[in-house]
Amino acid sequence: MTISTFRPETAAQAADAVRWALSNAEPLEVLGRGSKRGLGRPVQAAHAIDLSAMTGIVAYAPEELVLTVRAGTPMAEVQALLAENRQQLAFEPPDLAPLYGGAAGEGTIGGLVAAGLAGPRRIKDGSCRDHTLGFEAVNGRAEVYKAGGKVVKNVTGYDVPKLIAGSFGTLSVLTEVTVKVLPAPETSATMLVLGREPDAALRVLTQALQSPYEVSGAAFLPAAVAARSGVAAVAGAGGSAALVRLEGFGPSVTARAAALRDELGCDGVLDAAESAALWAEIRDVSYFSAADRPLWKLSVPPASGPAVAAALQASVACELYLDWGGGLVWAAVDGGDGAEAVRAAVGANGHATLMRAPESVRASVPVFHPQPAPVAALTQRVKASFDPAGIFNPGRMHAGV
Amino acid sequence: MKMPAPDSGVIARRREIVDRLRAIVPGEGVIVDENELRAYECDGLTAYRQLPLVVVLPSTTEQVSRVLKTCKEMGVKVVPRGAGTSLSGGALPLEDGVLLGMGKFNRILEVDFDNRCAVVQPGVTNLGISNAVAHAGFYYAPDPSSQIACTIGGNVAENSGGVHCLKYGLTTNNVMGVEMVLMDGTILRLGGKHLDQGGYDLLGIITGSEGLLGVVTEVTVRLLKKPATARAVLLGFPTNEQGGDCVAAIIGAGIIPGGMEMMDKPAIHAAEAFVHAGYPLDVESLLIVELDGPAAEVDHLIGRVEAIAGQHGACYSRVSRSEEERLVVWAGRKAAFPAVGRISPDYYCMDGTIPRKALPLVLQRMQEMAERYSLRVANVFHAGDGNLHPLILYDANIPGELERAELFGADILKLCVEVGGVLTGEHGVGVEKRDLMTHQFTETDLEQQQRVKCAFDPDGLLNPGKVFPVLHRCAELGRMHISGGKLPFPDIPRF
Incomplete structure (x- = not known):
């Protein structure tokens, strides 16, 4: 519960608020407009500083x-x-x-x-x-x-x-x-490769990313997720969609799209407007915004994306899709918080963040990936080097940080 | 340049230190002979020289860990060193310090094209990485001009740049992970083949920390596919101002060239006399714009760049029609430093960054300074990102010239800060610009940076005397002077 909020208008006023908090040993919740307040461990602070x-x-x-x-x-x-x-x-x-x-x-x-x-x-x-x-x-x-x-x-x-x-x-x-x-790019286009299994889809993404065509987006939507897209060509595909985005100057996008279309065996190409709509959905995780299921973000080596996804789905009911050429798995979990399954699936080759969950879950499950002891110790010392009294967003990332 | 006063107690214990190091790194890995130590007495900033107490050349991470831990126990300072190509004295030895050479870490451990990365040891050269993956059409993007010799470990320490970093980024944008050792011997892994680290971006603070925070023992770098084509446009302008305006207009048109380099008249003449690249000699400012990517894109952009140049008063224009011609366009620029070396016994290379719009003013003021110091200056300039490399010409054999050149250089860097820029764009602070840091940063700014140092190395044993002009003890930096109890500033908007 926030008792009072400082709303400084200058850096000097912000420093004054912090000085007050320091001298009263009162932690501060640090806020912009609070739009991502639900991301991270719950902060226990009676006072807030609002920028x-x-x-x-x-x-x-x-x-x-x-x-x-x-x-x-x-x-x-x-x-x-x-x-x-x-x-x-x-x-x-x-x-x-x-x-x-x-x-x-x-x-x-x-x-x-x-x-x-x-x-x-x-x-x-x-x-x-x-x-x-x-x-x-x-x-x-x-x-x-x-x-x-x-x-x-x-x-x-x-x-x-x-x-x-x-x-x-x-x-x-x-x-x-x-x-x-x-x-900003002058134009963009997205190549569609439809109906592939995750492993085959990853090969498409990898091939595109290994090309010299400067791919700026490489995602895979399984059938159920693709069906929820607002872009007709994706929603109506009736199956999964591997997506490869090209951006840049008009003649360049045209030339690269022509080359990639043949190399990847594309089923279709989205124009700039459709492309913009599609990648905004992928970017903002719109497919999982409606339901209130716990949402995880897994960062793994791109080539292991499908294997990580399969391991996760084998141990917990969830819906997911891949971005970053396979290196980013967005997973919405059904039944429980999924923490154990997610962290087992990632192992030591990456990290997973609980991006959305009820406050009680975020208070009990590590929201950010647990760190090996030496990294955790260094993290604590770095925290103390900026904030020795621990007054800023205490516990937001890790207990004590 | 004052270095921290050597600890005579440590120097007196040299034999004991050598024995303990030999117990960790056997045989020729510990160097004590003065003639052999001589090879390590300086880096690329050759005006400063100092024999190290002893050199140790470990070959495993475990040895690095034990060396650092032992030195910490004995209270002995450590200076890490890659290939020793630093232009800012980052690897300058200490009389009472162990020099930790990483040259034996010279293996490429893994190339992983599916994840588009390579895992290498820190002593692998920058170019060595690109060469190892060239067969598959890949490369490692940052390309400092010392890339034949400089090592990736040193690149991480200095956050090295290069001609192509406007488009492809500095080292920090192309390193995905490291294994490193802290001064107390702790071995850490940060990042890896995945993106981002989770938790604080410790990899980000390590990169460019000039060997003050830890010793990197393994690096995972991002690999890129080579652009399908690259072509260069050579443009000449009657004034520096027009050249600068053209650069701004190219970027304003949404074009980020692979490389964009500018040379002023003295640099053009020196380069042309040396390599005969066919540079025009009747221009004040020469611009090389390299466009890379798919052929269709490059052709399209060449046309646009030529048109923009025409609108900005270009009086000379030449477009490379073949790879050979492209290399000729670059030959003069790439040879600019040795070319200047031909017309002057010595030169001193500076490295400030400025907002590009300040270029005409900075060049004019630099000319005034050159007259005041009675020294010549030639300018090569990473025009796209505002990174200046003024080359101050002097003769070290003339008493007082080196000192004048250094004062001139310091004035140039202060000017860079005055117009809104920074002291160093890619060479690092080291010892060279250490005492100028107070012109860019306040005491509070510097203390906060030094507190970060305390989190990694609380005894201040790793590479002391570099980067920070005044060394504070961590205990002193950690003190808090807050008194209070009541809200001292009730006028803060609060609800």
């Missing part, structure tokens, strides 16, 4: 490929600005708010960076961390500090922005972020 009043574009130079923005700026605003300039965040940030019962477009850029999320283009252009160039934040000593830079190429000092991306507000309160922005 939603810290909005606005600080600097944007499209031709420098750099955007600096205050942390509470809504993603919808950031993406609209980039779209006006035919640019984008190349890691294809998902909008997961609907998974947690929110409306689309609710999140903030600070929340996105804190969660370190990326969409289907992760396989080609990297994750959120690869595009987080710099930031300003308040550490757990109530000090305002900055790290990284505001240019695309920088190796000055430690790459703290990487560490901050995906730290779920447990290290610092972000007040400003600088991200790399890139040109």
